[in-house]
Amino acid sequence: MPLIPIEDNFTDVIAKAQRGYGVSDAELASRAEITAEALAAVKGGEANLPVLRRLARHLQLSPDALEILAKKTAYPRAPVFPRGFAFFNTRHEDMTVNNYLVWDNKTREAAIIDTGADADELLEVIDTHKLRVKHVLLTHAHEDHVAALPRILAATRADVWLHEREPAAAVPGARLFGDNDYFHLGVIAIKCLPTWGHTPGQTTFYVQGLSWPLALCGDSLFSASVGGSPTHFREQVKNTRARIFSLPKDTVIGPGHGPLTTLAHERKYNPFFAPDRLAPVEEKKPAASDEAPAAAEKRPARAAGKPAGPRPGKPSGPLGFHGRRKR
Numbered sequence: 170m171p172l173i174p175i176e177d178n179f180t181d182v183i184a185k186a187q188r189g190y191g192v193s194d195a196e197l198a199s200r201a202e203i204t205a206e207a208l209a210a211v212k213g214g215e216a217n218l219p220v221l222r223r224l225a226r227h228l229q230l231s232p233d234a235l236e237i238l239a240k241k242t243a244y245p246r247a248p249v250f251p252r253g254f255a256f257f258n259t260r261h262e263d264m265t266v267n268n269y270l271v272w273d274n275k276t277r278e279a280a281i282i283d284t285g286a287d288a289d290e291l292l293e294v295i296d297t298h299k300l301r302v303k304h305v306l307l308t309h310a311h312e313d314h315v316a317a318l319p320r321i322l323a324a325t326r327a328d329v330w331l332h333e334r335e336p337a338a339a340v341p342g343a344r345l346f347g348d349n350d351y352f353h354l355g356v357i358a359i360k361c362l363p364t365w366g367h368t369p370g371q372t373t374f375y376v377q378g379l380s381w382p383l384a385l386c387g388d389s390l391f392s393a394s395v396g397g398s399p400t401h402f403r404e405q406v407k408n409t410r411a412r413i414f415s416l417p418k419d420t421v422i423g424p425g426h427g428p429l430t431t432l433a434h435e436r437k438y439n440p441f442f443a444p445d446r447l448a449p450v451e452e453k454k455p456a457a458s459d460e461a462p463a464a465a466e467k468r469p470a471r472a473a474g475k476p477a478g479p480r481p482g483k484p485s486g487p488l489g490f491h492g493r494r495k496r
């Protein structure tokens with residue numbers, strides 16, 4: 170497979186942070202003490218490093234990591250899994266989207282994580298390894314992540330699973346899982362980590378039992394960036410930091426878009442999470458809509474004893490946002 174480009178460039182990262190934290194061009198230029206023209210030039214793609222570093226400090230971004238992203242001097246390298254894991258990158262409209270296959274080598278039980286847009290290669294691998302697909306696990310319900318579901322269901326007898334805070338109507342027939350639920354494939358355990366924000370039920374599937382710990386995170390995290398969110402960006406960054414950046418350092422990250430990466434790489438090179446990320450000069454008061462999912466988390470636990478969210482099929486915030494296009 171040829172190298173997959175890093176999903177977002179420095180202008181995408183600035184735009185996502187600006188939009189997500191609600192900072193206008195005028196505010197940003199004023200706080201960073203740069204001219205409107207200098208800001209427009211950077212947003213247009215001019216890698217003016219001193220200006221970039223000033224902007225980073227006022228967008229809760231790491232100046233060092235943003236500079237490295239602009240200079241294109243870092244690219245993630247993930248280790249090879251000798252067995253039990255396959256990664257697919259398929260074209261969807263004007264972009265590509267990732268999906269994954271995880272299996273237990275002894276029992277041949279398998280799970281598909283997101284569907285991608287084209288299932289040909291996925292079904293070939295399933296056939297080659299004689300796998301029995303038990304589950305299709307969806308990180309979220311956005312169309313690019315579920316596009317090949319009809320083809321997959323026609324070829325397998327798998328159950329489809331979607332988080333209970335995602336819109337059930339988007340995936341008819343899906344069964345619902347909750348925060349911190351587990352799935353099992355032989356000796357492999359898959360935990361559903363709540364990394365919501367990009368969508369109300371956006372989930373990271375944390376896989377243990379393969380050669381390396383593995384986090385399949387949909388649009389929670391990209392190499393050197395994050396997915397967008399029009400209403401819950403702060404929560405998305407916070408949840409991603411809390412649930413993904415607390416995983417073991419050798420965890421391999423499988424994002425919904427862009428190349429495979431590692432937690433160690435993102436700790437160093439992701440502008441949203443690198444260690445020199447500075448606090449903003451001033452915080453804007455969150456909009457009322459920012460608070461809805463947090464309130465939902467305080468609801469009583471469900472009968473099954475798991476933390477409850479909004480009712481299945483009733484998303485707690487707007488859906489359908491992916492940043493520049495569908496991510």
Ligand SMILES: [Fe+2]
Nearest residue numbers: 311388495496
């Ligand atoms: Fe998405």
